[in-house]
Amino acid sequence: MAEVQNRWLSTEEQHAWRAFLTATQTLFATVDGQLQKEAGMPHGYYEILVRLSEAPGRALRMSQLAEAATSSKSRLSHAVARLEERGWVERLDCPTDRRGQVAQLTAAGFAALEAAAPAHVDQVRRSLFDQLTPEQVAQLTAISEAISAVQVPAGVGAECLLECAGDDEELS
Secondary structure (H helix, E strand, C coil): CCCCCCCCCCHHHHHHHHHHHHHHHHHHHHHHHHHHHHHCCCHHHHHHHHHHHHCHHHEEEHHHHHHHCCCCHHHHHHHHHHHHHCCCEEEEECCCCCCCEEEEECHHHHHHHHHHHHHHHHHHHHHCHHHCCHHHHHHHHHHHHHHHHHHCCCCCCCCCCCCCCCCCCCCC
């Protein structure tokens, strides 16, 4: 049996890792707290509403929405159920695949998103972009894309279209 060698972090890498963790955890807590306080929803729900608002017909197949929102299928199903209770999203049967379901943003959901967006964007700007130069924003984009590229399986994209044909297991 081959012995696995650990590749320990250098002092510089350890410092970068801890700074990254602190920055992301602080940023996410701040953004989530603002949305909870001012819009009555966690950031995960906001992200689902955004993804649906950007999709053709304001609708996505549940599996596509999970990928786009970087959420597990079970977590997404729970979140969509809560959004349905608020009248912000509705689940529909996929017209071309009896096994599939589509999440569609309702008019009330779009209104909730429109109401939450200005304060959310202001918080993101204050917490992140106001601290960075344009060059640092470009670096942040490149770094984030590099990290995401090795974490996401090949063929999974952030831009999902409403396609109901497929053999993936759907949520109910």
